Amino acid sequence: MGSDPKRQLLNLLEWYREAGITEYFVLGSEGGQEAVEEKREERVSCPENEELLLKVREEIGDCRRCPLWQTRTNLVFGEGNPCAKVVFVGEAPGEEEDKQGRPFVGLAGQLLTKLIEEVGWKREDVYIANVLKCRPPGNRNPKEEEIEACSPFxxxxxxAIKPKVICALGTFAAQLLLGKKLPISRIRGKVLLGWKNYRVFPTFHPAYLLRNPKQKAVALRDFEVLKEIAEGEG
Ligand code: SF4
Known part of the structure; x- marks a missing residue:
């Protein structure tokens, strides 16, 4: 960072954005630090999770652990609520995500947001990430070695978030989180125990739904079940 305070602040905000934190509280003339902290507490009731996420982002850095760094525009870390009850996991960034550095912001992302909202959530209530943080050229499928290099993050x-349930969007996310190569058609809409005994709920990837719009009704039912799991007891 340079010595210009404005530049330093912009760099800091950019760093937070890359770590998926997009809400900030600005000190006004009234209230001071205490009021800011109080307001922040209201929105982020798990600063520990936020801290851990920042550490993961720091660890990734300007990652070159697999060859996908060579063709990316932006690394797409993930974003959302550090206290989310549900984490959505997709496959990899697409063209628009690569451009913006944010997950699920293209057409498939808009459909995901719509499904989230259809069941009464807001996008800010959940956390969204991908198995891969960089876009495979031409949106090809992720390679084994890329998944191996990137999935630890x-x-x-x-x-860091410890969600009640992880919604695996499509085959690659489901296979990683369940440790089994099962076709999505066999496991979709079921609650399964996966990595570290997290509850994994696989459903269709929204990109598949764009190609097969008749399945949208099935996906909506899945999201309703997902909400019950996320908000239910236990
Ligand atoms: S895909 Fe993952 S492992 Fe590969 S360069 Fe990007 S961040 Fe690193």
């Missing part, structure tokens, strides 16, 4: 994000 996703798992650390999950450990």
């Amino acid at each position: 996703l798992l650390k994000q999950i450990e």
Whole structure:
């Protein structure tokens, strides 16, 4: 960082954005630090999780652990509520995500947001990430070695948040979190015990739903079940 305070602040905000933290509280003339802390507490009641997520982002750094760094525009870390009850996990960033550095912001992302809202949540209530943090060229499938290099960061994000349930969007996320190569058609809509005994709920990837719109009703039912699991007792 340079010595210009404005530049320092912009760099800091950019660093927070990359770590998926997009809400800040600005000190006004009234209230002071205490009021800011209080307001922050209201919104983020798990600063420990937030801290852990920042550490994961720091650990990734300007990652070059697999060849995908060479073709990425932006690394897409993930974003959302550090206290989320549900973490959505997709496959990898697409073109728009690569451009913006944010997960699920293209057409498939808009559909995901719609499904989240259909069941009464807001996008800010949940956390969204991918198995891979960089876009595979031409949106090809992730390679084994890329998943091996990148997935430890996703798992650390999950450990930081400790959600009640993880919604695996599509085959790659489901296979990673369940440790089994099962077709999504066989496991979709079921609650299964996966990595570290987290509850994993696989459903269709929204990109699949864009190609197969008739399945949207099935996906919506899945999201309703997901909400019951996330908000239920136990
Ligand atoms: S995909 Fe993951 S492991 Fe590969 S360069 Fe990007 S952040 Fe690193």
